[in-house]
Amino acid sequence: MLRRxxxxxxxxxxDLVEREYCDIxxxxxxxxxxxxxxxxxxxCRAEDGEEDEEDWAELHPEGLGFSAPWxxxxxxxxxxAGGLAQLLR
Numbered sequence: 862m863l864r865r866x867x868x869x870x871x872x873x874x875x876d877l878v879e880r881e882y883c884d885i886x887x888x889x890x891x892x893x894x895x896x897x898x899x900x901x902x903x904x905c906r907a908e909d910g911e912e913d914e915e916d917w918a919e920l921h922p923e924g925l926g927f928s929a930p931w932x933x934x935x936x937x938x939x940x941x942a943g944g945l946a947q948l949l950r
Contacts, residue, residue, distance in 0.1 A: 889918060897922055 874880065891900035898921045905916050917928035 891921075 887901065889901050889903045891898065891902055893899070900921050901918055902921060903916065903918045915928050917926050919926050
């Protein structure tokens with residue numbers, strides 16, 4: 862299944878002949894609708910007194926975690942932990 866997904870992604874990207882990879886700017890946001898959190902929510906660990914932890918952002922409600930080097934890859938372990946934390950709140 863992973864091979865099929867990767868092949869489909871490659872085909873879709875090949876159709877975007879003028880695509881350009883570059884830095885983008887994003888802005889965190891948060892919206893709660895019907896009790897469900899939507900947004901790109903930042904977690905600034907130094908502000909929470911957890912200086913040994915890195916800052917990161919989590920996409921809700923999917924729970925995908927992003928952190929330095931901010932290259933677009935997501936942390937599924939952090940996503941699972943964040944999703945669990947959301948359920949426990």
